[in-house]
Amino acid sequence: MEKKVTGQIVHKDGKYLLNVAGKVETLPVGLLTDKKFLDEHVGKEVEVLYSIPTSFVVAIKATRPPVIKGPIGLCNVPRPDFLKGEGFVTQPSEAVARNLATALLKEGIITQDVHDTIVNSYALQAGT
Amino acid sequence: MRVPVETVTRPDSLGGMPSIFVFELTRRCNHRCLYCYTAWGEPSLGYPASPREEMSTAEVKEFIDNLRSQAPVEYIALSGGEPLLREDLPEILAFIRNRGITPVIITNGTLLTKERVAASMVGGCYEISLHSYRAHVHDRMSGRDGAWNKVIEGMANVHSAGGRQMAAFVATKLNYMDLFHTAELAISLGCWGMLYNRINLGSYNLRYADELLPTPAMIQENLDMLEEIGATYAPFVVSVAIVIEPCVVDIRKYKHIYFGYCPKGGTNSYFTIDPVGNVRTCNHSPVILGNLKTDRFSNIFYQHPYVRQFRETMPAECADCEPELKSICRGGCDAAAEQCYGTANRVDPFVTLSRQASSKPS
Numbered sequence: 382m383e384k385k386v387t388g389q390i391v392h393k394d395g396k397y398l399l400n401v402a403g404k405v406e407t408l409p410v411g412l413l414t415d416k417k418f419l420d421e422h423v424g425k426e427v428e429v430l431y432s433i434p435t436s437f438v439v440a441i442k443a444t445r446p447p448v449i450k451g452p453i454g455l456c457n458v459p460r461p462d463f464l465k466g467e468g469f470v471t472q473p474s475e476a477v478a479r480n481l482a483t484a485l486l487k488e489g490i491i492t493q494d495v496h497d498t499i500v501n502s503y504a505l506q507a508g509t
Numbered sequence: 510m511r512v513p514v515e516t517v518t519r520p521d522s523l524g525g526m527p528s529i530f531v532f533e534l535t536r537r538c539n540h541r542c543l544y545c546y547t548a549w550g551e552p553s554l555g556y557p558a559s560p561r562e563e564m565s566t567a568e569v570k571e572f573i574d575n576l577r578s579q580a581p582v583e584y585i586a587l588s589g590g591e592p593l594l595r596e597d598l599p600e601i602l603a604f605i606r607n608r609g610i611t612p613v614i615i616t617n618g619t620l621l622t623k624e625r626v627a628a629s630m631v632g633g634c635y636e637i638s639l640h641s642y643r644a645h646v647h648d649r650m651s652g653r654d655g656a657w658n659k660v661i662e663g664m665a666n667v668h669s670a671g672g673r674q675m676a677a678f679v680a681t682k683l684n685y686m687d688l689f690h691t692a693e694l695a696i697s698l699g700c701w702g703m704l705y706n707r708i709n710l711g712s713y714n715l716r717y718a719d720e721l722l723p724t725p726a727m728i729q730e731n732l733d734m735l736e737e738i739g740a741t742y743a744p745f746v747v748s749v750a751i752v753i754e755p756c757v758v759d760i761r762k763y764k765h766i767y768f769g770y771c772p773k774g775g776t777n778s779y780f781t782i783d784p785v786g787n788v789r790t791c792n793h794s795p796v797i798l799g800n801l802k803t804d805r806f807s808n809i810f811y812q813h814p815y816v817r818q819f820r821e822t823m824p825a826e827c828a829d830c831e832p833e834l835k836s837i838c839r840g841g842c843d844a845a846a847e848q849c850y851g852t853a854n855r856v857d858p859f860v861t862l863s864r865q866a867s868s869k870p871s
Contacts, residue, residue: 452769454704454750456791456842458531458586458779459613459636459675463702463746472701473745482697490642490690498665499697505669506699 386429390422401429475503526810528583529779530576531615531792534601535563535590536784540617541652542638543721544679546711546848547590548795549783554712554848556795563784566597570604572786572801577608579807586613586636586779588792593620599628615677619656621663626670635667636704639676641687642694650683661698668699677704680731681721689734692747702746705735705766709751709793710858711848722859724866728758732766739765754841754856755834757863770837774819780810790819793844819843824856 388401390408397408397419408419453463479500486496536549549556564572576582585605592598593616605612614629618637637660641647644657651657667674676695678688692703707728708714708721723731735747748767753760760768772778774790781792786801788809798809798816810816824840840846841857849858 452750452767453675453702453746453748454706454769455529455772455777455779456750456752456769456793457677457704457706457709458529458588458615458750458792459634459704462584463675472699473696473742477742478697478699481693485642485690485693485697491694495661498661502665502669502699506671 387426388429389424389426390419392419392423397423399427399429479503525776526580526807527776527778527780528581529586529777530580530582530584531586531588531779531781532569532572533588533590533781533783533792534569534592534595534598537563537594538590538617539594539619539653540591540656542617543650543652543683543717544681544708544714546709546714546793546845548711548789548793548848551712551848554795557785557787557797563595564786566600568786569597569601572782573605573608573610575801576782576806577610579805580810582608582610584611584613586615588615590784591617591620593625593629602629616663617651617656617660618663619653619659621659621666623666623670626663626666626672635672635674636677637664637667637674638679639664639691639695640679641684642690643687646684646687650679650681664695664698664700674698674700675702675704676700677706680705680707680723680728682723682727683721685723685727685731688731689738692734692738692742692745696742696745700745702748703735703738704748704750705731706749706751707731707753707859709842710845710862711793712795715849715858718862722862722866725757725863728753732758732760732763735766736763752838752841752857754838754860756830756838757860771839771842773839773843774810774816780806790816791844793842793848795844795848819853822853824854826856826860 386401388399391398391400391405398405399408453460482491482496482499485491486493548554573582573585587598587601592614595601602612611634613634613636615636618639621635621637638651639647639660640650641657647657647660648654664674676692678691680688688705695703707723710718710722714721735749738745739747743765746767747765748769750769752770753768755761779791781789781794782801783789787797788799788801788804788806789797796815798813822840822843823835824846827835827840830838841860843853845857845859846855847853
């Protein structure tokens, strides 16, 4: 069953806070998302993503539907226009991906070595 | 650049020729996957021998230009065996791109070193097998110890080089429970989507059916996971490519999963060229329709009796199915039936075996 959780971003005393049904927690700038995004969404409702099965805020994002239409494969062959990235974006944000890696490490799903490999790939990509 | 397509006699109901082709560049492979369905992997299918025989670089180029003269080729998926075992892969990729065609590399991911990725990049697109977040499970399915570590390294190399990649998860009894965290791992590695494929039976892997074939309940559990993944991590796309027949699992309730069906040899099909130029309806089919060295692809597509039968076949077991579902599913994978039963006139063996499993006392 779909579990969509939304909350509101609050800016108070120099801090960014996330209010989900009255429960407030601090959002560290930079870990989950950047300051520009937070400034743009203060007072607005955002969707909150929790890693399952442990509740761990992975990221917040402005609610928007995916734009891809149709399956991304023909039998076991990828639909090439999907991989070519024509007309749509499907890659989750770097913030989500990075925090997933952290969550997976914390839960013991991946090792520190695998976590470091993943994180290093983002650093190397940034330098590409 | 499109090449004019020759005019041949074609059924009025059939659209134009396909634009997607699979080139099996080699029979060689560094894995021995339990779920392998390649036609040459099973002697009983009588596929022509010479496992190391493959087209030369020049022949590959010639075949590509041959196809371009007959069909509006826009995309070529490079497969095998394992295509990265070919040292001339960068040259082939460059040739394809210079022809204005988009290549996709279907790989087990274990040979994606930094150097190989750099050589195959420039808009590189990859489909990479990732069957579990647990190394020993992935290795068991791949038939090779240490495979998982190489795959993770390979996917990280693709990601750091800015390549686009999708993870391919083949669902079996051995790994279905790992799907959720495996998808999360794929997301963390920068994948754009996940192809979920329940094992597609063939003559080779049929012997492992008891060990591998997931039950309908397991498939249902996986679809629930995929729905959660699709809802939680959008815009990451989850897609079911190998058909899940609606009579096995009711798929209609899922809003965040994209379901695909066999294009049945029509315009949206991907005809397959094997390592020596033989043509088949798809890479699961064991039936050779002709060879690009001697036959025109256009004649095969429009006039070969087997292709016509492939398009029109409706298994007898599906006669009483709901019309809406029947028109979409059309008996599932004909190629799997061909491999397992020697005829495409029977329903996909996945349906038959799933029903048998469901009827057994628990």
